[in-house]
Amino acid sequence: MNKHKLRALILMLGAIFMAFFMAFFMVNTTIHAARMDMVDVSNNNGYMSTAEYVSMRNEFGVKAVTVKISEGSTYKDPYAASNITNVQAAGMYINGYHFSHYATRAQAIAEADFAGRTAKAAGLPVGAVLATDVEAQEQNYQSKATNDRNNAAFMKEIQKFGYRSDIYTSGSWANTKMTIKGRTGWIAAYPYVASGKNWYSNNHAWQWSSTAKFRISYGGFDVSQLNDKYYTAGQKSTVKPTNKGAVKTNNKKANKHTYKKSASSKWIKEKKTYTLKTAVKLHTSTSTSSNTIAILPAGITVKTDQAIIKGGYRWVRQPRSNGYGYLVTGPTSNTLKYVKSGTAHTYYTVKSGDSWWTIAQRNGLNMTTLASQNGKSIYTTIYPGQRLVVR
CATH class of the missing domain: 3.20.20.80 (Glycosidases)
Structure with a gap:
């Protein structure tokens, strides 16, 4: 085989190998979208x-x-x-x-x-x-x-x-x-x-x-x-x-990105005062499995100085006399379980036949937002006579 034919053969084999490699690479690096099964x-x-x-x-x-x-x-x-x-x-x-x-x-x-x-x-x-x-x-x-x-x-x-x-x-x-x-x-x-x-x-x-x-x-x-x-x-x-x-x-x-981060993945300054709507655990660190310092009762106010997104939750830090305590304020979508103190709210009184969906629609809200701003999930049962924050 002369050198010209050998060179052509090498080039052809190289092209075939490259095509095979690219095909294999593309198949094995395809991004599969999550399905709506x-x-x-x-x-x-x-x-x-x-x-x-x-x-x-x-x-x-x-x-x-x-x-x-x-x-x-x-x-x-x-x-x-x-x-x-x-x-x-x-x-x-x-x-x-x-x-x-x-x-x-x-x-x-x-x-x-x-x-x-x-x-x-x-x-x-x-x-x-x-x-x-x-x-x-x-x-x-x-x-x-x-x-x-x-x-x-x-x-x-x-x-x-x-x-x-x-x-x-x-x-x-x-x-x-x-x-x-x-x-x-x-x-x-x-x-x-x-x-x-x-x-x-x-x-x-x-x-x-x-x-x-x-x-x-x-x-x-x-x-x-x-x-x-x-x-x-x-x-x-x-x-x-x-x-x-x-x-x-x-x-x-x-599958497109529809979520907005509520805070940096690093600690940020956030001086706020919250009034707890439910009893919550005060943790020793930003982990739900960490030790509990205390269970804070509903109705008390908590002053915080920093916030962070970690482990799928949004955490705030409470300065204490002997260090810090940490509270979960919601998932990373920033759905708060607590209400900032001093804020004026508009309330709606639940009537017979109401649901999260009907109340949210009536007040121009997403029902998940409505539930979360009341410290609940959309799966929580609501009852006639109950007052919900709608504004």
């Missing part, structure tokens, strides 16, 4: 029609819907039955969840019995998942061992009704406040940018946004990526998105 809804979303669920399925690729069934030992979600009926009419997988408040094993069993009976009455089919939503203050004050015992009791009791069980909680609580084993669990954690990383790939589901928008539905929704078939097992479904182009486009939009 599952949506969860409650009375806070108002009445949801079959048409809305069909739109979620066809235009956004949603496969499953998990509806709120109950809360505590007395509250029944008034939209549970209609949500279950309409989700099934849309040909989607259906599951349920119970927002728990139990602090003892006996309470966990009692809540499971209440949730199971309520789910049966609402029409949740046997074989569906009925998850326990564990994120309330009652569990926050328990040890990990106590929460594990209570969760196990709830899930064992739920199975008596023919439902499969699971635990929903936040990423900051998983394996700190309670044990979440691999191949179990539905974990909530909201990154600034969802694309490029599945934060909880070893769990059944990852809830990666609480602000997803759907074309014909009002407000923001919690959306989750399913990592296995746990939430789609044991049921028949006709989920077949009819507009794959729309699914791709809408998924891309949902």
Whole structure:
């Protein structure tokens, strides 16, 4: 072989190798967007029609819907039955969840019995998942061992009704406040940018946004990526998105950066005075698992001098005679659990039939903002006669 042919062969082989390398590199560095496989809804979303669920399925690729069934030992979600009926009419997988408040094993069993009976009455089919939503203050004050015992009791009791069980909680609580084993669990954690990383790939589901928008539905929704078939097992479904182009486009939009950092990841000066709306723990450091200096009661004022974003929370520092104490004021989206003292507020008195969604709509607010500025979550039950801050 002469040197010209040899050179040509070398160049050709080099080009083939380079093309192969680039193809391999591109395939293996593709950023995968988080998927909108599952949506969860409650009375806070108002009445949801079959048409809305069909739109979620066809235009956004949603496969499953998990509806709120109950809360505590007395509250029944008034939209549970209609949500279950309409989700099934849309040909989607259906599951349920119970927002728990139990602090003892006996309470966990009692809540499971209440949730199971309520789910049966609402029409949740046997074989569906009925998850326990564990994120309330009652569990926050328990040890990990106590929460594990209570969760196990709830899930064992739920199975008596023919439902499969699971635990929903936040990423900051998983394996700190309670044990979440691999191949179990539905974990909530909201990154600034969802694309490029599945934060909880070893769990059944990852809830990666609480602000997803759907074309014909009002407000923001919690959306989750399913990592296995746990939430789609044991049921028949006709989920077949009819507009794959729309699914791709809408998924891309949902993954865009929609969160704003409330403060620097470094300490910043922030001299404020807060009036606590609920009893909260004063920690020795900026970690929810750190030792507790004291439990500060609702109603007292706390003066702070600095703030920081750390570990998925927004912390403030309280100067004390012998050092500092640290308080969580909310998640990194800066949803405050406390109200700054001296600020004038406008209040709304809850009426029969009201929900977070209806009150927020009436006052031009996002319902998550409304709930958080009252020191609650959108899953907290509100009652007639209760006063809420709306301005």
